[in-house]
Amino acid sequence: MNFDFTERSIELQEKLKSFMEQHIYPHDRDRSQFQQENLWQHYPKMEEWKAAAKAEGLWNLFLPKGYGDLSPGLTNLEYAPLAEIMGRSRGSDEAFNCSAPDTGNMEVFAKYGTPAHQIKWLTPLMNGEIRSAFLMTEPDVASSDATNIETSIVKDEDEYVINGRKWWSSGAMNPSCKVFIVMGKTDTSAPRHSQQSMIIVPKDTPGVEIIRPLSVYSSFDSPEGHAEIKLTNVRVPASNLLLGEGRGxxxxxxxxxxxxxxxxxxxxxxxxxxxxxxxxxxxxxxxxxxxxxxxxxxxxxxxxxxxxxxxxxxxxxxxxxxxxxxxxxxxxxxxxxxxxxxxxxxxxxxxxxxxxxxxxxxxxxxxxxxxxxxxxxxxxxxxxxxxxxxxxxxxxxxxxxxx
Ligand SMILES: Cc1cc2nc3c(=O)[nH]c(=O)nc-3n(C[C@H](O)[C@H](O)[C@H](O)COP(=O)(O)OP(=O)(O)OC[C@H]3O[C@@H](n4cnc5c(N)ncnc54)[C@H](O)[C@@H]3O)c2cc1C
Known part of the structure; x- marks a missing residue:
C-alpha cells in the first residue's frame, strides 16, 4: 500500500483548504443558527459557494474515475483526503456537490439508470440544481435487516403502484429535493434477497405525503432534514424501476x-x-x-x-x-x-x-x-x-x- 497522494490530489487539497478558509469557515457559526422562521430555507450563500466551487474545479469530486466522462477523474484514494477537509465544517460538502444521500443516488443513476433516467435526474443532480433522498428504512420493521422492508411495489399494466411508510429519509425535507429512490418488495414469494426492487419516485407524485421531520438530538438538520413519508397508491411509469425486479x-x-x-x-x-x-x-x-x-x-x-x-x-x-x-x-x-x-x-x-x-x-x-x-x-x-x-x-x- 502506498499512501503518497498524487500531485492532482495534493493540488486539490490545497485549493479546497483555501476555499474553506475564504468562503466556509467565516460563516460556520451563522450557518448552524437555524431558527424557526428560516427552517427549511437554504443558507443564503450556498448557491454563491456552489457557483464558485464549480468555477474552481471543486465539483463532483466524489464520483470515481470508473464513471468515465461523468467523473472528474479521481480515485477513491485521491478523493478521501478531500472529504476529510470537508468534514471540518459540517454540511460544507453541499457546496461541492459531494453530500449524502445525493452522492450515493448519483452513483445509482450513473450505474443503473437508463439514458432517459440520466437525462431527467442525473444531469440536474450532477449540476447541483436539485437534490434527492433514499427511502429504505421503515418505522414498522427492524430495518437494519433490509429483508424486513414491507413497502409494496405492484405492477399494474404499464405502471407500478407503491404503498408503504418510510422514515429517516435524509434530505427529503429540503425544498430542492425533487426525487426519491424507493426500496420495496415486488415479489414476496421470491427468495429472501430477490424480493426487493428500487424504483424512482418524483417527490411531487400524487400519494406522496411528508408526515413530519425527525430531529437528531433536538436538531432538525435543516435544510436537509430527515422525513417520515407515507406512500399511498403512488403510481409511476413501469420504466421507473431500476435495473429490474428483484435486484434491489x-x-x-x-x-x-x-x-x-x-x-x-x-x-x-x-x-x-x-x-x-x-x-x-x-x-x-x-x-x-x-x-x-x-x-x-x-x-x-x-x-x-x-x-x-x-x-x-x-x-x-x-x-x-x-x-x-x-x-x-x-x-x-x-x-x-x-x-x-x-x-x-x-x-x-x-x-x-x-x-x-x-x-x-x-x-x-x-x-x-x-x-x-x-x-x-x-x-x-x-x-x-x-x-x-x-x-x-x-x-x-x-x-x-x-x-
Ligand atoms: C440520522 C439518520 C439518517 C438516516 N438516513 C437514512 C436515509 O437517508 N435513508 C434510509 O432509508 N434510512 C436512513 N436512516 C436509517 C438507518 O439506516 C436505520 O435507522 C438503521 O439501518 C437501523 O434500522 P432501525 O432504525 O430500524 O433499527 P432496528 O433494525 O430496529 O435495530 C435496532 C437495534 O437493534 C440492534 N441490532 C440490530 N441488528 C443486530 C445484530 N445483527 N446484532 C446485534 N444487535 C443488532 C442494534 O443495536 C440496532 O441499533 C438514517 C438513520 C439516521 C439515524
Whole structure:
C-alpha cells in the first residue's frame, strides 16, 4: 500500500483548504443558527459557494474515475483526503456537490439508470440544481435487516403502484429535493434477497405525503432534514424501476462502498478539527495555577486522540485504496471495519474535546456538539455498528474455515 497522494490530489487539497478558509469557515457559526422562521430555507450563500466551487474545479469530486466522462477523474484514494477537509465544517460538502444521500443516488443513476433516467435526474443532480433522498428504512420493521422492508411495489399494466411508510429519509425535507429512490418488495414469494426492487419516485407524485421531520438530538438538520413519508397508491411509469425486479439488494450493495469512505473521512476531519480546537483551548486557559495543557490527564487525552485519529485515517485510506483496486466487494471487510471504528472514534475524540472546553464545549459557540452528533448518528445510519460486526465476524470465520 502506498499512501503518497498524487500531485492532482495534493493540488486539490490545497485549493479546497483555501476555499474553506475564504468562503466556509467565516460563516460556520451563522450557518448552524437555524431558527424557526428560516427552517427549511437554504443558507443564503450556498448557491454563491456552489457557483464558485464549480468555477474552481471543486465539483463532483466524489464520483470515481470508473464513471468515465461523468467523473472528474479521481480515485477513491485521491478523493478521501478531500472529504476529510470537508468534514471540518459540517454540511460544507453541499457546496461541492459531494453530500449524502445525493452522492450515493448519483452513483445509482450513473450505474443503473437508463439514458432517459440520466437525462431527467442525473444531469440536474450532477449540476447541483436539485437534490434527492433514499427511502429504505421503515418505522414498522427492524430495518437494519433490509429483508424486513414491507413497502409494496405492484405492477399494474404499464405502471407500478407503491404503498408503504418510510422514515429517516435524509434530505427529503429540503425544498430542492425533487426525487426519491424507493426500496420495496415486488415479489414476496421470491427468495429472501430477490424480493426487493428500487424504483424512482418524483417527490411531487400524487400519494406522496411528508408526515413530519425527525430531529437528531433536538436538531432538525435543516435544510436537509430527515422525513417520515407515507406512500399511498403512488403510481409511476413501469420504466421507473431500476435495473429490474428483484435486484434491489444488488443496487444497495453497489451504492454503499464509496459512501462509507466519504462518511468516515468526513468524520476523521471532524475528529481532527475537534482535537485542534482542544489543543488551542487548553493552551489558553489556566486552572489551579497552571495552563490546562500542563495537566497530565489532558496530555494523555490529546496523545490518545491523535493516535486514534491516525489509526482511523490509515484504515480508511487502506479501504479506499482497496476499493480502487478490487471494487466494493473485494474491500467488504475493510468497509465494515471503517464503519465500526471511525464513528466511535469520532465520538470518543470529540467527547474529550468537549470536556476540555468545559461549558463552552456543549454550547453553540463551537462546532463540537455537531461533530459529536455526526459521529453518533453514523453509528446507526447506514446500518448499526452491531450489524457490521455481525457480518464482519461471519466473513472472518468463513475465510478461516475455508483455508
Ligand atoms: C440520522 C439518520 C439518517 C438516516 N438516513 C437514512 C436515509 O437517508 N435513508 C434510509 O432509508 N434510512 C436512513 N436512516 C436509517 C438507518 O439506516 C436505520 O435507522 C438503521 O439501518 C437501523 O434500522 P432501525 O432504525 O430500524 O433499527 P432496528 O433494525 O430496529 O435495530 C435496532 C437495534 O437493534 C440492534 N441490532 C440490530 N441488528 C443486530 C445484530 N445483527 N446484532 C446485534 N444487535 C443488532 C442494534 O443495536 C440496532 O441499533 C438514517 C438513520 C439516521 C439515524
Amino acid at each position: 439488494f444488488e443496487i444497495a450493495q453497489g451504492r454503499l462502498g464509496p459512501g462509507r469512505v466519504h462518511h468516515c473521512m468526513r468524520l476523521i476531519g471532524a475528529a481532527q478539527a475537534a482535537l485542534d480546537l482542544m489543543c488551542k483551548r487548553v493552551a489558553e486557559r489556566e486552572a489551579f495555577g497552571r495552563k490546562i495543557k500542563d495537566f497530565s490527564s489532558i496530555r494523555q487525552h490529546i496523545a490518545k486522540s491523535a493516535c486514534e485519529i491516525e489509526q482511523a485515517r490509515f484504515l480508511t485510506l487502506a479501504c479506499a485504496d482497496k476499493i480502487d483496486k478490487y471494487g466494493a466487494k473485494g474491500a467488504k471487510n475493510l468497509i465494515a471495519m471503517i464503519k465500526i471504528v471511525v464513528p466511535q472514534m469520532t465520538c470518543d475524540v470529540v467527547d474529550r474535546a468537549i470536556q476540555a472546553h468545559g461549558g463552552m464545549g456543549v454550547s453553540q459557540d463551537t462546532p463540537l456538539a455537531s461533530y459529536w452528533t455526526y459521529g453518533r448518528l453514523v453509528r446507526i445510519a447506514d446500518g448499526p455498528d452491531e450489524v457490521h460486526m455481525y457480518q464482519l465476524g461471519r466473513n472472518l470465520v468463513n475465510e478461516a474455515i475455508s483455508q
